[in-house]
Amino acid sequence: MHNFFQFVIGGLGFGGIYAFAALGLVLIFKTSGVVNFAFGAMATVVTLTLWSLLNHAGLPFAAAWVLAMVIAMLIGGFTNGVLMRRIERSAVLVQIVLTLGLLILIEGLAGVLWGYGPKSIPQPLSGNPVNVASFLITPNDLFIIGLTVGVGLLLFVVFEWTRVGLAMRAIAADREVASLMGIRTNLYVTGSWALGTALSGIAAILVAPSLGLEPTMMDQVAVFAFAAAIVGGFGSLIGAVVGGFLIGVASNLIAAYVSTNLQLTLIFAVIVAVLYVRPDGLFGRQAVSRQ
Amino acid sequence: MTWDLRSVRGLRFVFAAGAVALAIAACGQSASSSSSGSGSSAGVTSNSVTFGQTVPFSGPAALYGESTAGVKAYFAAVNAQGGVNGRKLNLTALDDQYTPPVAVQQTRKLIPQELGEVAVNGSATTKAVLNVLTPQGIPLVGPQTGATYLFQNTPPILFNVWPEYTIEGKLLGNFAQKRGLKKVGVLYQNDDFGQSLYNGVLASGLKPAKVISYDPTQTDFSPDAQQFKSAGVDGVIILAIPKPTIAFLNAMAALNFKPVRLMSQVSAIPQSFSASPQEFPSSYVGAFIPALQDTSNTQVKQFETAMHRYEPSAPVSIFAAWGWTEAQVAVAGLKNVSGKLTRASYIKGLDSVHNLQTLGGTVNYSSSSHVGLTKMFMVQARGGQLAPVQ
Structure with missing residues (x-):
């Protein structure tokens, strides 16, 4: 039983990373209605920029992180303002193809600019694992879990209880009506792209010390992040956080007690089961339309 | 499904973005210095020989693309000594993204302009490339893999360099x-x-x-x-x-x-x-590659000197050392060809490579054995590098 809980705790660290990536996805989807398949590549560029700031500009880690977040927001804002806005009223297929094209484009450019060799960046909190109630957990994993829960709750509060959140929910419900109500929809959507890219960037910064930083680093993480977003209910911020932790823990338990080879297969089997029982995910709200 | 004007315009925009993406992917890093073979055999002219290579310059295994610098450095060192039988050596290296279908596509591009291939990377990609090269009798020297299938029913065009896994x-x-x-x-x-x-x-x-x-x-x-x-x-x-x-x-x-x-x-x-x-x-x-810090080793010293001289911007890595070793074998086969240089005579030249000392060890071939290196040893990681075991 001790081992079981150690596996659960071991899954929370990566779960937090999946949750952050899923938060970025969901935030953009909530306001713009776009599923951004390029989010992993954009997040990797943010982390590669952080690496350059640390190694070439010689900035301290905290300062480099803050600057990388600013750059992430600029990348997100630019992507929406220059690319996505042109096709915001196009068919969903067009938007999907564009974000997939962006994924290939960004990974290719990142490879040319930074090379493909794995690079090291430090963990936000280093140090030996600590013993918590006889279970081992690293300070860095504790930091990831705390940051994920904190940011998830903060976003939930902003969305549910502030005017900004109300405006974003109005845009999500009906963009044209929101615009007619005087809400500056373009500003809010661009803002959500900026913030969503920053959140995905945090996921990439947190995972890079474990996986080694290189242009395709987020490809596999993105699959788990999509799974987290779907389980949580694509559109629910709290769902993204809970979904991330669930996927992290479930994949650890599958690897430990079934087979690492079946990790991805069984995760998606669980997703199919969840969606069969709750088609809108664990925290998703069923869309209601009046005839 | 209906497509309104905005959708069509959007799709056009998407295609434009896709075209840019493909262009970047395609330009990747294609190290090309070839001259198309107009002599008696593809890849051979009176003063040059061209080899081809597919390696990952992009994608998840792009790091292995560093091996190209090792091949190029060895070719450059040989060219500085006058080449082989008066012919300068060229290498055309194309990106296969570590993907078998892409490797096949790139190999088909290489075939009209190459004598043979050297240092193709990856187990699955090599398998795909072999399916193209074998029926046409095009030699492949030193695939960067020791997968068991390469040592079972080895085709006559394949010359292994890596030890079997x-x-x-x-x-x-x-x-x-x-x-x-x-x-x-x-x-x-x-x-x-x-x-x-x-x-x-x-x-x-x-x-x-x-x-x-x-x-x-x-x-x-x-x-x-x-x-x-x-x-x-x-x-x-x-x-x-x-x-x-x-x-x-x-x-x-x-x-x-x-x-x-x-x-x-x-x-x-x-x-x-x-x-x-x-x-x-x-x-x-x-x-099978000795510790690269061990400059008392003559082979290591030659490799590092040539890398600094001819490929100064490339890392002197173990991957480059792989490429260097495979190029040593490819050139040794070329030196054994006395008459007309064709793919068939090159294969015979490779068959007669005997007791060849390379960076990775001794290589012996015969018409019935294309096993390359057979000896490996342990090295130790110290200070982020590989060093002799203490």
Whole structure:
């Protein structure tokens, strides 16, 4: 039983990373209605920029992180303002193809600019694992879990209880009506792209010390992040956080007690089961339309 | 489904963006210095010989693309001495993205302009490339893999350089036993590469206390590390490519778990050793390339001097050393051709390579044996580099 809980705790660290990536996805989807398949590549560029700031500009880690977040927001804002806005009223297929094209484009450019060799960046909190109630957990994993829960709750509060959140929910419900109500929809959507890219960037910064930083680093993480977003209910911020932790823990338990080879297969089997029982995910709200 | 004008315009925009993406992917890093063969054989003129190569310059295994610099450096060193029989050596290297269909496509482009291929990278990609080269009788020297299938029913056009993976697996297993490790765990990749190495470990007589196979898509290795720790192993043999290796080493560090590490040369990159936040006291790697710090070794010295002179911007890495070794073999075969240079005469030239001293060891071929290197040894990771075992 001790081992079981150690596996659960071991899954929370990566779960937090999946949750952050899923938060970025969901935030953009909530306001713009776009599923951004390029989010992993954009997040990797943010982390590669952080690496350059640390190694070439010689900035301290905290300062480099803050600057990388600013750059992430600029990348997100630019992507929406220059690319996505042109096709915001196009068919969903067009938007999907564009974000997939962006994924290939960004990974290719990142490879040319930074090379493909794995690079090291430090963990936000280093140090030996600590013993918590006889279970081992690293300070860095504790930091990831705390940051994920904190940011998830903060976003939930902003969305549910502030005017900004109300405006974003109005845009999500009906963009044209929101615009007619005087809400500056373009500003809010661009803002959500900026913030969503920053959140995905945090996921990439947190995972890079474990996986080694290189242009395709987020490809596999993105699959788990999509799974987290779907389980949580694509559109629910709290769902993204809970979904991330669930996927992290479930994949650890599958690897430990079934087979690492079946990790991805069984995760998606669980997703199919969840969606069969709750088609809108664990925290998703069923869309209601009046005839 | 209906498409309004905005959708069509949007789609056009998407196609434009896609075209830019493809252009960037295509330009990638294609190291080309070829002249199309207008002589008696493709890739051969009166004053030049062109070899072809498909390697990953992009994608998840792009790091292996560094091997091209080793081939180019050796060719440049030979050209500086006047080439081979008055012919300068050229290399056309194309990006295969570590993907068999792309490798096949690029190989078809290379065929009209090459005498043969050298240092093609990857097990699956080599298999695909062989399917194209074999029926046309185009020689392939030194695929960068030791997969078992290459050593079974070897086609006459294929000249292996790498030792078979089972040799490396056996070496790692023997080393673990010689070091007196009591309980050894094995982590291996669930494909031909990992299975071949694992078979070698078992052939050494080692009885692993815990065995875990992983899928290359896995990202979180903490359950694997936890299982090895729970099994009480004092050594772990890691048969993995670089990315999962780094993730697994970090997962062990997160549990403050420090067994002796024995690793395949395939993941022997500095980042694998320096990735962990904690210093591991004992990391050993199977190798056929000697420690690159050992400049008392003449072969190492020649390699490093040529890399600094002809490929100054490329890293002097183990991957470049692979390319250098394979180029040594390719050139030795060329030197053995006395008459007209054709693909058939080049294969005969390679058949007669005997007692060739390369950076990676001694190579012997005959018309009935195209096994390359057969000896491997252990090196130790120290200070983020590979060094002789202390």
